[in-house]
Amino acid sequence: MARSIPSRLCIVGAGAIGCTLAARLAATGQPVNMFARGNTLTALNENGVRLTDLDGEHNAPVNASDDCVLLGEQDVVFLCVKAQSLPTLVPHLAPLIGPHTTVVPVVNGVPWWYFHGESGNMAGQPIQAVDPDGTLLASLDPAHILGCVVFITAETISPGQARSHNPHLMILGEPNNRKSQRLETIRQLIEDAGIEARASDRIRDSLWTKILANLTSNPLSVITGATLEELYSEPELTPLVGKILHEGLLTAAAYGARIDFDPPTFMKLGAGMGAVKTSMLQDYQHGRALELAAIGDAVVELAEHHGLGVPTTRDILSLARFLTRHPSRSSTDIVSVIAPTSTPSQERKKP
Structure with a gap:
């Protein structure tokens, strides 16, 4: 300089x-x-x-x-x-x-x-x-x-x-x-x-840590309306977050990234962020364009370079994109499809 x-x-x-x-x-x-x-x-x-x-x-x-x-x-x-x-x-x-x-x-x-x-x-x-x-x-x-x-x-x-x-x-x-x-x-x-x-x-190691945080939270928050605390702690949502995290970790590893956390620690840290809305959920609620390409599509692109399948990530991105194109639609039915089924005596918690 x-x-x-x-x-x-x-x-x-x-x-x-x-x-x-x-x-x-x-x-x-x-x-x-x-x-x-x-x-x-x-x-x-x-x-x-x-x-x-x-x-x-x-x-x-x-x-x-x-x-x-x-x-x-x-x-x-x-x-x-x-x-x-x-x-x-x-x-x-x-x-x-x-x-x-x-x-x-x-x-x-x-x-x-x-x-x-x-x-x-x-x-x-x-x-x-x-x-x-x-x-x-x-x-x-x-x-x-x-x-x-x-x-x-x-x-x-x-x-x-x-x-x-x-x-x-x-x-x-x-x-x-x-x-x-x-x-x-x-x-x-x-x-x-x-x-x-x-x-x-090793700036790309830190990049992947943030990419994984965004990937597991932002698109799913648009679908569910959930805060960070809910995404990483609610039993109806954590299985989905875990699947997305697994796909992201495999992709990061394919590019030589060193990730310093294990999945349980990642989930605990995410829940510890509290009742915070993701930036993507804030944008969705204000009718602004979403960063789905950089946060999600780019990860899918990188995974494809190495022949890796990321089906859950793809599905969540598709559902989030659908909601952005049809903002009058409620996410309730979508959540009922992607969340694990509960027994009749269980009442689904709404974020």
């Missing part, structure tokens, strides 16, 4: 994660630019960015704009948008990105850059589910990318305002798995903002 301490930061996207990151950074006195539009842009310029988390209330001014030319070239750009928005958005971000800019995608699911920095016959290959036309690989030199996995559960309260009830964690790593000065600089920047930040020399 051109500067040892980044002085120009831009957060692209002002949803729950974008606002959480912006608020923590801006509260330290770090100047923060934000790319936002519509009512959110107005709210940010009038009220600043606002966050309520375990450390209390954070409210700080930011420089928000919907014009990348006005924002200008940045040292660091955090992409905090939904995965499906990236192909149309990234080409318009060129004014933000100079020769020394680091781009940190804070995005769910399998990233489009997954095979960048890898060796073997898949090196440099696109992920069709998330970059079907190769737009992302063509629009952004992979050398700008710093890998990121975000473990932050937050929800949007109002435009420019977010709330979180759990600790914040971000894991950063170079796609080529090497240590670098920019990795440590950005890690320290985030750590100084009160967000636990770790540097990894």
